[in-house]
Amino acid sequence: IFIRNTLSQKQNICVTKMSTRNCQGMDSVIKPLDTIPEDKKVRVQRTQSSFDPFEKPTNQPTSPKFGKADSYEKLEKLGEGSYATVYKGKSKVNGKLVALKVIRLQEEEGTPFTAIREASLLKGLKHANIVLLHDIIHTKETLTLVFEYVHTDLCQYMDKHPGGLHPDNVKLFLFQLLRGLSYIHQRYILHRDLKPQNLLISDTGELKLADFGLARAKSVPSHTYSNEVVTLWYRPPDVLLGSTDYSTCLDMWGVGCIFVEMIQGVAAFPGMKDIQDQLERIFLVLGTPTEDTWPGVHSLPHFKPDRFTQYSSKKLRQAWNKLGYVNHAEELASKFLQCFPKNRLSAQAALSHEYFSDLPPRLWELPDMSSVFTVPNIKLLPETGDSVRVCGKTNSKGLTNSKH
Template sequence: MESLSQWVREAGWWVRRCCGGEDTVDVEEKGRREEGDEEEQDKHEVVEIEEESSFRKSLTLLPPDKLDPDQSGSQIQWFQTLQVRQLRVQRGRSNSDPLGEKGNKDHFTWKPGLQFGAAQSYVSLEKLAEGAYSSVYKGVSRISGQLVALKVIHMKMEEGVPFTAIREASLLKHLKHANIVLLHDIIHTKESLNFVFEYVQTDLAQYMTQHPGGLQSHNIRIFMFQLLRGLCYIHSRKILHRDLKPQNLLISSLGELKLADFGLARSKSIPSQTFSSEVVTLWYRPPDVLLGSTDYSTALDMWGAGCIFIEMLQGMPAFPGVSDVYEQLQKIWMVMGIPSEDSWPGLSLLPNYKAEWFVHSEPKQFRTVWKRLNQLPCKTEDLVQRMLKVIPTHRISAQESLQHPYFSTLPPTIMHIRDTVSIFKVPGVYLEPEVRDIFNSAKKIRPSLQLAAKYW
């Protein structure tokens, strides 16, 4: 290894000679060395000896969960996966009042000279969340007066621009869809890197907290359709979300659902429990992944979508495991029944497979476990059943699920709108007021305003 790196270095010298031209190289090198600060110079001699021996180590190990065990050189990575990034603080509960937005506008002078990409074009208002790599602020664009979400990426001296930020930006630049959060702008200043996202008032987790006991079945259909539509879009682009959960589904005041929190790890594994046990929730993770399968695909997101479906119906998480993988699996087996090598070939070969984890339990009917399904037409249960299949290959795909009879009550034109068009542009698609809102609203106001006004 050492002789190889020596060889590469020598080649590097040759490159410089050739690139710089024969004559100029000495002068330029001199100039450059003078330019560099003295301290750095002194250090070099020491560093060099040290590095000679420790070059092997100079490949920084990412957190072990980012490592892909079967990453051989020739294997192709088909899926770019969306990395799980946990924010320590939940999304802020303060949501803007659409009427209040107008008030905000007056405070900031609207300058036509301001440009995208310039730091002074945005004013940050309040912190919404704080994460390991970034903080999220609510902000206002001084160009358009619109509210924005500013994600400030902390730069690290040791590694430069964080790789997650690079992946997120380059991926989101090409995702233009009504059900995916929009990246407006990237601001690069000396100290930090800011991503400017569209501001969306609330998220599904919050929405469900506001409306406990399950949502309106009509609204569930609309949310599910948008969720699956967004998933279909990213899946057909070889992208997995991997971290579907209500907190990551933003809901606008109109009822538009947007997939968010796209960190862009390419690695195939998802963070193990040990990595961030206090925040990572296992509730939306499919059994195959819980059992350690790394060969997962779009079926992974479909399980998460199914869990969210149930959660919207019931107002409770579908499989609220409390502590660990074992318990999470028990919750799933309680409903689904335990799989066997016969029903699921290759089951016992999964990395985390332990025979004692498979305590006998009978599969139950979904409608006996989740009572709300009793009140709804059986096509609802059918779709849930197709999404929540224990065996990943049997799960329905996002594309197929959009064709499911469950969605047949939506206007048929909804299937043919362009990617960037919101489904609320289709006549006849609207969000109905939730039960709680009907009781609460003495005055007649539009449900869309009401939603946000309540949070204010």
């Protein structure tokens, strides 16, 4: 009885310590808990240990386990960045293909903060349109993040099918992108680096948000964030002008740029020189902002009215003609590509836009972990190269759909 009571007291102490430790520091990355509705709170998913201290050890040879470096076999290098190398690999635990993101650790610098941020955020995100983090392996020299393997990304997919994607495929890709973004935005997480290279595409057409190295949990009260985020072509004008007070609308500008690029076949705003050139390309289409069109623009650090040519706004189809071939596409794109951040459509609201009205209603009822391709008659269609097909018809130039 004494031993049992002692163990019980120790367990209570451990639980108390764990609870205290888990709560410390949380107010710097998410909303204070008393300000978040119960149904919105983030619950970090933790792997429960199956270790039983009273179980007798066996002499049987140990099989490969999660969390061990020798549980994965490297097959080939997929790419290399400034602090990490990505390999295609195979799990010895279940035989599945994986992507191994091996982050090099240096004693004097410690673990890169981007790796810590990516791992901590992804551990709690479980959604069909977000890349799944299977495992984390920490050694003295490296930190390895083990992801599900996805064979290509949207950038490579568009390179393989130049001239714009099939309109129906664009719709499915955009729906999945918004579905994933809505999920993380509801959990007060910003991706901050949306671009085609960070959108993985499976062989069935499933789109998955990836590379959360720049992602941040948005806290309240609002903090300021670095404006050195998002690849230049997909960076919104408020960030280009030096704003650090942004929210989920940051990601929605990137959605608009990617939407246009999928339909038109070229980047929406491909700046070639610097931030000034990037802003000029944006203002050429959307108009040079004023206090009337963008309240507060004159107070942004890098906005100097005499630096910019005065442009009036144009219809988006004047810049990207293929938007006019697809019902409601131009109107939806215009709601994403708003210079004034607060005017941009949210991911959740965009999913209800008329552009998606011809999709099966069941898509809006899917559980988070269910793919859109579990719905009957939802599948990718063959791409049509440089032609533009709407509902099986040829475009205004008379191009057919024979080019694949």
